Amino acid sequence: MPEQLDQPxxxxxxxxxxxxxxxxxxxxxxxEAASIGQATGPSARARSLWSDAWHDLRxxxxxxxxxxLILFLVLIAIWPQLIATxxxxxxxxxxxxxxxxxxxxxxxDTQGCDVYTRxxxxxxxxxxxxxxxxxGAALLGSILGGFAGFFGGWWDALLSRISDIFFGIPIILGxxxxxxxxxNTTVWPVVGFIVLLGxxxxxxxxxxxxxxxxxxxxxxxxxxLGAGPxxxxxxxxxxxxxxxxxxxxxxxxxxxxxxxxxxxxxGVGLKPPTVSWGIDISSASTQIRDAPHMLLWPAAALSxxxxxxxxxxxxVRDALDPKLR
Amino acid sequence: xxxxxxxxxxLVKYFPLTRGIVFKKQIGAVKAVDGVDFDLFQGETLGIxxxxxxxxxxxxxxxxxxxxxxxxxxxLKGEDITRLSGKALKAVRRNIQMVFQDPYTSLNPRMTVGxxxxxxxxxxxxxxxxxxxxxxxxxxxxxVGLNPEYINRYxxxxxxxxxxxxxxxxxxxxxxxxxxxxxxxxxxxxxxxAQVINLMTRLQKEFNLSYIFIAHDLSIVRHxxxxxxxMYLGKIVETGDEEQIYEHxxxxxxxxxxxxVPVPDPSRREGRERIILAGDVPSPxxxxxxxxxxxxxxxxxxRCVVEVPLLAVPPHLRESGGPAAHDSACHFxxxxxxxxxxx
Amino acid sequence: xxxxxDVRDLHxxxxxxxxxAKAVNGVNYSVNAGETLAVLGESGSGKSVTxxxxxxxxxxxxxxxxxxxxxxxxxxxxxxxxxxxxxxxxARMAMIFQDALSALNPVLSVGDQLGEMFVVHRGxxxxxxxxxxxxxxxxxxxxxxRQRVGDYxxxxxxxxxxxxxIAMxxxxxxxxIIADEPTTALDVTxxxxxxxxxxxxxxxxxxxxxxxxHDLGVVADVADKIAVMYAGRIVETAPVHQIYQRPAHxxxxxLLDSIPRLDQKxxxxxxxxxxxxxxxxIPPGCPFHPRCPMAQEVCRTDEPPLYxxxxxxxxxxxxxxxxxxx
Numbered sequence: 001m002p003e004q005l006d007q008p009x010x011x012x013x014x015x016x017x018x019x020x021x022x023x024x025x026x027x028x029x030x031x032e033a034a035s036i037g038q039a040t041g042p043s044a045r046a047r048s049l050w051s052d053a054w055h056d057l058r059x060x061x062x063x064x065x066x067x068x069l070i071l072f073l074v075l076i077a078i079w080p081q082l083i084a085t086x087x088x089x090x091x092x093x094x095x096x097x098x099x100x101x102x103x104x105x106x107x108x109d110t111q112g113c114d115v116y117t118r119x120x121x122x123x124x125x126x127x128x129x130x131x132x133x134x135x136g137a138a139l140l141g142s143i144l145g146g147f148a149g150f151f152g153g154w155w156d157a158l159l160s161r162i163s164d165i166f167f168g169i170p171i172i173l174g175x176x177x178x179x180x181x182x183x184n185t186t187v188w189p190v191v192g193f194i195v196l197l198g199x200x201x202x203x204x205x206x207x208x209x210x211x212x213x214x215x216x217x218x219x220x221x222x223x224x225l226g227a228g229p230x231x232x233x234x235x236x237x238x239x240x241x242x243x244x245x246x247x248x249x250x251x252x253x254x255x256x257x258x259x260x261x262x263x264x265x266x267g268v269g270l271k272p273p274t275v276s277w278g279i280d281i282s283s284a285s286t287q288i289r290d291a292p293h294m295l296l297w298p299a300a301a302l303s304x305x306x307x308x309x310x311x312x313x314x315x316v317r318d319a320l321d322p323k324l325r
Numbered sequence: 326x327x328x329x330x331x332x333x334x335x336l337v338k339y340f341p342l343t344r345g346i347v348f349k350k351q352i353g354a355v356k357a358v359d360g361v362d363f364d365l366f367q368g369e370t371l372g373i374x375x376x377x378x379x380x381x382x383x384x385x386x387x388x389x390x391x392x393x394x395x396x397x398x399x400x401l402k403g404e405d406i407t408r409l410s411g412k413a414l415k416a417v418r419r420n421i422q423m424v425f426q427d428p429y430t431s432l433n434p435r436m437t438v439g440x441x442x443x444x445x446x447x448x449x450x451x452x453x454x455x456x457x458x459x460x461x462x463x464x465x466x467x468x469v470g471l472n473p474e475y476i477n478r479y480x481x482x483x484x485x486x487x488x489x490x491x492x493x494x495x496x497x498x499x500x501x502x503x504x505x506x507x508x509x510x511x512x513x514x515x516x517x518x519a520q521v522i523n524l525m526t527r528l529q530k531e532f533n534l535s536y537i538f539i540a541h542d543l544s545i546v547r548h549x550x551x552x553x554x555x556m557y558l559g560k561i562v563e564t565g566d567e568e569q570i571y572e573h574x575x576x577x578x579x580x581x582x583x584x585x586v587p588v589p590d591p592s593r594r595e596g597r598e599r600i601i602l603a604g605d606v607p608s609p610x611x612x613x614x615x616x617x618x619x620x621x622x623x624x625x626x627x628r629c630v631v632e633v634p635l636l637a638v639p640p641h642l643r644e645s646g647g648p649a650a651h652d653s654a655c656h657f658x659x660x661x662x663x664x665x666x667x668x
Numbered sequence: 669x670x671x672x673x674d675v676r677d678l679h680x681x682x683x684x685x686x687x688x689a690k691a692v693n694g695v696n697y698s699v700n701a702g703e704t705l706a707v708l709g710e711s712g713s714g715k716s717v718t719x720x721x722x723x724x725x726x727x728x729x730x731x732x733x734x735x736x737x738x739x740x741x742x743x744x745x746x747x748x749x750x751x752x753x754x755x756x757x758x759a760r761m762a763m764i765f766q767d768a769l770s771a772l773n774p775v776l777s778v779g780d781q782l783g784e785m786f787v788v789h790r791g792x793x794x795x796x797x798x799x800x801x802x803x804x805x806x807x808x809x810x811x812x813x814r815q816r817v818g819d820y821x822x823x824x825x826x827x828x829x830x831x832x833x834i835a836m837x838x839x840x841x842x843x844x845i846i847a848d849e850p851t852t853a854l855d856v857t858x859x860x861x862x863x864x865x866x867x868x869x870x871x872x873x874x875x876x877x878x879x880x881x882h883d884l885g886v887v888a889d890v891a892d893k894i895a896v897m898y899a900g901r902i903v904e905t906a907p908v909h910q911i912y913q914r915p916a917h918x919x920x921x922x923l924l925d926s927i928p929r930l931d932q933k934x935x936x937x938x939x940x941x942x943x944x945x946x947x948x949x950i951p952p953g954c955p956f957h958p959r960c961p962m963a964q965e966v967c968r969t970d971e972p973p974l975y976x977x978x979x980x981x982x983x984x985x986x987x988x989x990x991x992x993x994x
Contacts, residue, residue, distance in 0.1 A: 050435075217431035221495065224389045224423050226415040226448050235444075239435040376855035377826075484943050514710040515882055519926035519939035526936065541856065548928030548937065585860040587885030589927055591908045601864060602857045604811075605825040 053319040063315035069308040076120055077127035084120035088113060088275045097291040106297045110283060119297045122277040125270055126305060129187050129194070130257040136195035137256075138249040141202025146241070148203070149210030150233055156207070163200030171197055172262065179268035190269050194256050205248045209241035216240070243320040247313055254309030261302050277302045328402075330535050331365040331388070331421075331503055336397035338383050342610060355610045357383040359559035360397070362636070365503065370529065370536040372550030372567075374543055374582070378606055380559040381539045385507045388537065389423050390414060401503075419449060422496040426508035428488035432480040438491055439476035442466065445498035452499050465494040468531075470524060486517035490524065497528065505537045510545065522549060543586050547571050555579045558609055558617045561636055565651030573648040575639065575658035578618050616656070624657045632656065671739075672876040673722065673761075673844055674698040678736035680717050680900075682947075683729060689947040691717040691731070693900040696974070699876040701843065704867075706879045706891035706908070708923075712944050714900035715880045719846045722878075723763050724753045741843065759789050762837035764866075766849035768829035772821040778805070778832050779817035785839040804835040808865060827858035831865065838869055844876040851886060863890060884923060888912060893980070896920050899945050899955035902974065906981045916983035916992050918960045954986070962987050 057063045076083060091113035099107045106115035148159040175193060182189040213219065219236050227235075263269030264278025265285075272279060277298040284294035339354040358380040365371050375381045386392040388399060390406070399407045406417050425431035432441055442462045446453045453461050463473035469490040480488055489509060496504055506525070510518040522545060529536060540546050546553060547567055554564040555578065563576035574580050581600040602621045607613055616634050619625040639658040642650045649660045680692035692714040699705045709715040720726040722738055724745065738745050740761065745753065765771040773781055782804055783797030792800065798817065805813035808831040810824075821829055830850060837845050850866065851859040867890045870877045881887055887894060887908070894911050896904040896919065904917040915921040925938035942959040945951055951958055957967040966986055974982040977992065985991055 216433075217425045217427055218433040220386075220391055221423065221425060221431055221492075222433075222444065222448075223391055224418065225445050225495075225499075226418040227444075231448070235436075236433050240433070376857060486943065514944065515884075515923060516710060516926065516940040517943070519937040520941075522928075523936050523939055543856070544928045581857055585856045587859075587863075587883065587887075587889050589884040589888045589924065590912055591888040591891075592912075599860060599864075601860055605827055605858065606855070 053316075056319040057315060060315050060318065062311050063319075066308045066311035066315060069304065070312060073123055073127055073305055073308070077124040080117075080121045080124060084117045086114050086117040088118045088121040089273055097287065097294065099291075099293060107291070107293045109280065109294045110287060110291075115280075115294060115297050118275055118280055119277070119301050121275040122280060122298060122301065123305070125187060125274055125276040126257045126260060126302070129190055129260040129270075130253045130309070132187070132191045133194035133198060133256045133260075134249050134253040136191065137198035137252065138202050138245060140195060141199035142206040142242075142245050144199065145203030145206030146210050146233070146238070149207035149241075150214065150229070150237065159203065160207075163203050166197060166200045169197060171259070172266070175259075175263045176266065176268055179263060185271045185274060187270060187274070190260055190263060193263075194259060198252060198256065201252065202245060202248060206241065206245050209244045210237055213237045213240040247317040247320060250316055251310050251313035254306040254313070257309065258302065258306045328367055329364040330367045330402055331537075332398075332400040332403075333361060333363050333384075333388070334398045334400070336361045336384065336387055336399065337395045338380075338387055338392060339395045353610050355608075356559050356612055357609055358387065358394075359612070361556075361559075361561055363554055363561065363564065365535050365537060367502070367535055368529070368533050369551040370538050370549050372546035372553040373537065373539045373556060374541060374546050374553060375556035376541060376582075376606060378558075378609060379556040380609070381556050382507055384556075385423065385505050385537070385539055388505055389421060390417075415449070419452065419499045420501050421503045421505065422499065422501040424489070424492050424496050424504060424506045424509045427512050428485050428492060429512070431492050432488055434480055437477050437479055438466070438483075441480070441491060442494045442498055445495065449499060461498070462494075465498060468497065468528070469494045484517075485513050486521060489513060489521050493521075493524065493528070497532070500532070501534070503535045503537070505539070507539045508541070509538075511540065511542060518545070525549065543571075543583065555582065558606065558612055560617065560654065561652075562618065562655070563651075563653045564636070565648075565653075569648045569651040573651075573660055575642060575649055575651070575653040575660055576618075576655045577622050577624055577657075577661075579653075580661050581621075616654075618655075624655075626657075628656050670701055672699050672701045672703075672741060673878075674739040675718065675722065676737045676739070678718060678721060678738065679734045680714070680721055680726065680731055681734055682731050687948045690950060691900050691947055692721065693950070694736070695897070695900070695902055697895050697902065697905070699844065699878060701876055702871075702874040704870065704877040704879060704890055704892045706881060706887040706894045707897060708881060708884065708887055708894055709897035710882055710944055712899070712947060713897040715897045716848055717900075718897075719763070719848055719878065719880055723757060723761065723846060725757075725763070755789075758785065758842070759840045760842050761844040761846070762840070762842045764830075764833050764837050764845065764847040764850045766852050768826070768833045768853075769821060771833060772829065774821055777818045777820055778824070779819075782817075782832070782836055782839060785836065789840055800839075804839055805832070807838070807869075808832070808835040810835075825858075826854055827862060830854060830858075830862050834862070834866060834869070838873070841873060842875065844878070845870070846878045846880070848880045849882070850879070852881070852883070859886075866890075884912075884927065896923075899950050900947065901955065901984060902982075903956065903984045904982065905974070906978075910978070910981060914992055916977045916981060916988045917956075917985045918962050918987075918991055919956050921991060922959075922961075954984070962990065 091111045093112045095108040095112040096110050097108060101107070104114050104116060106119060109115055109118065144159055148156040174197060178193055179189060214237055219232055222232050222236050260269055261276070261278030261281065264276045265282040267282065269278055270276040280298040281295060284298070288295055336358055337360055338358040339356050341351045342353040342355060344350050344352050361384060363371065373381045373384065383392065387394050394407060397407065398405055401417060401420060409417060439459070439462050442465050443458050446458045446461065463476060466473045466475060471487060471490050480491065483491065509525070510521050513521060526549065528534060538546060538549055550567050552564065552566050553570040554561045555570065555576065556562065557578050563570065563574065563579045570579060571583065574583060581602045584598070584600040604621055607620055613620050615631050616629040619629040622629070634654045634656050636652050636654040638650050639653055639655070642658060675695055675697050678692055678695045682689040682691055695714065695718050697705060707715045707718070717726070717731070721733055726733070733746065740756070745756065748756070772778070779798055779801045782801035783794065786792040786797040786800050787794065802813050802817050805817060810816060810828055810831055824832065847866065851862050854862060863886060879887065879891060891908045893905065893907050895902045896917065898919050904911065904915065904920045906916070911920060912924065915924055922938070922940040926940060928937060940959055945955055953969050954967040954972050957963040960967065970986070972984045972986045974984045975988055977983045977988050
């Protein structure tokens with residue numbers, strides 16, 4: 001008698017894969033019900049976890065809304081001319097604090113600049129700072145955190161203490177001290193400052209994710225096969241540790257944008273002539289009784305942007321969370 | 326079966342217990358493996374049984390050199406591999422492979438089945454030329470009873486039993502002579518366990534493999550093993566061939582273990598006498614003096630507190646020459662009828 | 669004997685984003701006072717989901733009871749109010765889980781957790797409750813109960829934790845205990861201790877016991893009758909002695925045959941071919957037919973009812989006569 005196989009005939013049956021997930025050590029439970037459906041029928045395509053996540057995301061309304069918003073923001077950050085024809089720095093002091101007028105739907109600020117144009121152009125600074133700071137912090141944080149988690153020992157202890165020190169710096173106070181001595185008016189000092197204070201958060205997440213991934217049997221299996229540390233790190237650990245880092249980085253992006261606005265509001269972040277929501281909110285705040293529209297529009301733009309990134313992070317977390325898989 | 330392919334001599338693994346963050350002070354050690362000796366012969370299966378915490382999984386990791394032994398030697402075909410590193414260790418790994426317990430964590434979820442089974446060839450490019458690898462992977466899938474067309478699928482699309490087959494295929498890729506199986510079926514459903522055991526038996530014959538089969542399920546170990554070693558708290562307490570251990574156990578721990586196995590036969594539930602051990606396994610960080618089993622043993626006497634029993638054929642049983650005359654680390658080793666419980 | 673629990677035609681489904689998983693499909697069983705019913709099945713057989721439905725701890729959503737009734741001491745519990753259900757749970761029926769460590773609260777001492785039962789259900793003072801907790805721990809033979817009553821769950825070994833779980837279930841002297849794989853996570857020698865304790869307390873207190881397990885061996889030692897489940901259905905029920913000698917369903921027979929036996933040493937083990945079905949797509953007809961060596965055309969089309977194959981015996985197989993005979 002031929003050996004009894006999982007499937008009636010090893011060569012032709014695709015049925016068995018369609019049923020994957022029904023076996024397993026755990027008794028059927030609600031969470032497992034989800035995994036049973038993973039291989040959908042005999043025609044199940046090969047799907048990686050990433051494409052599964054994408055499959056989920058496409059059907060998540062929160063993701064669609066936030067992604068469209070962010071797409072729109074990025075577009076106007078690159079080409080503000082698409083929707084704003086004016087010049088944010090062309091101001092007419094005669095129009096100071098006037099309300100909406102034809103061609104100027106949001107009215108004018110104290111300097112007589114068009115609030116609509118400035119709000120549109122303000123996206124550039126916010127998105128640039130947010131994206132660059134997140135990229136920098138994520139890169140630095142995941143490399144340092146990843147190494148700490150992978151190698152452990154004194155290297156880990158040293159990095160953890162260093163990140164503790166950075167955690168201990170009050171972010172606003174640090175910004176006031178550090179940035180007030182900088183005279184450069186570009187976005188880069190602000191980006192640099194946020195990276196400097198933002199990486200420990202990412203590093204902690206990356207370290208934890210790497211330690212978790214490291215304990216999996218497949219990493220041991222790779223070692224048993226003779227794989228070196230580079231292969232284990234790049235092929236087995238990094239792909240399985242990257243998900244939480246992406247989630248945290250996406251949420252951090254939103255908070256970095258609001259941090260930039262806060263610093264600019266306090267006068268140590270971006271400085272005129274750079275156009276920034278934070279600067280505009282700052283100058284509008286003193287006139288809140290007389291001309292609330294000056295505050296309303298940049299503040300609304302800032303809130304919507306931050307919210308969009310945080311919502312995106314949430315949606316990505318839901319899609320990548322292994323507990324729901 | 327004359328040649329010992331793997332010899333283990335006085336293998337020890339202590340995990341230090343430390344206190345303090347900056348100034349680490351060792352305050353003790355978990356003695357996971359505390360002096361283990363055995364031989365594995367070509368083409369045979371050596372079963373290692375014991376309860377959780379007895380050190381059997383640590384033995385597997387030491388043999389695979391996934392943990393560094395504290396002391397002792399591991400000889401592969403006479404060559405000491407205990408302290409090898411780098412290239413030499415990598416070469417040895419082609420000869421010893423492992424099948425893991427949990428088919429859900431032993432396969433990288435981000436890799437396709439083809440990549441998982443093909444990884445051994447990437448690590449050891451000399452094992453198969455590049456152009457042939459895909460064909461080799463498909464052959465391996467076929468060998469373990471999976472459809473070779475599944476090569477592009479991901480692990481989460483397979484059931485537990487199928488995943489374990491993938492793990493076995495990965496272990497076979499480099500044509501090793503020894504496979505260490507750490508509880509390979511304990512995470513599988515009852516009706517699937519038999520399928521995987523049959524597959525492993527067939528592969529053993531086909532490729533003349535030697536297995537070290539680590540498990541807590543005594544009846545499965547009995548089915549697949551030629552010889553069996555029983556571990557308790559980091560030491561082998563009794564070893565012998567399958568019949569000696571299961572039909573003529575002389576160590577009280579083995580006897581208790583066998584009598585505790587539930588028998589799927591209700592007609593025997595009144596007749597048989599069960600040994601119910603008192604208490605739990607002591608902590609491996611605080612091993613009792615003398616015989617380590619004495620705290621739970623009904624035979625324990627003054628001598629057991631002071632004198633460590635050696636793993637050898639007990640002198641008083643040697644004369645008999647029967648199946649009871651096998652290695653047993655007990656001062657008062659004696660047969661006791663506990664009725665072929667795992668049968 | 670009076671029927672303690674009677675489950676009739678129970679259907680449970682899980683509505684997931686991938687479709688409806690039919691976890692329980694028409695389960696009938698009953699337990700009398702002082703009786704032990706073993707529910708045997710593999711993962712996905714619906715054995716635990718049935719228990720959760722009885723206890724009223726089914727996660728809903730995604731789980732839904734779509735049909736059927738559960739009578740406990742004559743009353744239909746599914747029609748009871750949430751609050752009445754809660755009182756029933758713990759006081760009249762209790763559950764023991766597989767993983768005692770996650771079933772116990774790690775930040776409360778075991779004494780507090782045991783005592784809590786008396787404070788909530790019996791209105792005892794903290795001090796009296798504590799004394800009762802010590803009594804209970806003595807009863808499940810935890811050594812030095814008085815000294816250990818203030819310890820936390822992680823300070824106990826696996827076997828001791830499972831004893832604490834048992835003590836907790838027994839605390840209010842319920843009429844029915846459901847034990848879901850109570851010894852699966854334990855070592856063999858400890859398993860024996862715990863099963864013995866459970867059986868002894870059950871006899872003493874004349875409780876009904878539902879023992880959910882995948883282990884044919886554990887069942888043989890303690891059960892009075894057995895229900896074998898497959899794909900959410902009961903495929904065979906019988907008094908414990910008969911099922912091992914002469915199974916009446918090919919699935920039960922396959923499970924028994926695949927246990928390694930002495931006289932088969934070195935031979936191939938009998939293995940049931942194939943995999944358990946996905947609960948999203950249970951095959952039509954008899955759910956076991958794709959794996960069954962005896963399957964005929966009728967098995968692909970007609971779902972077999974639970975035929976009465978003897979006194980108190982049932983088998984959901986069209987060919988139960990042949991199975992019994994062969």
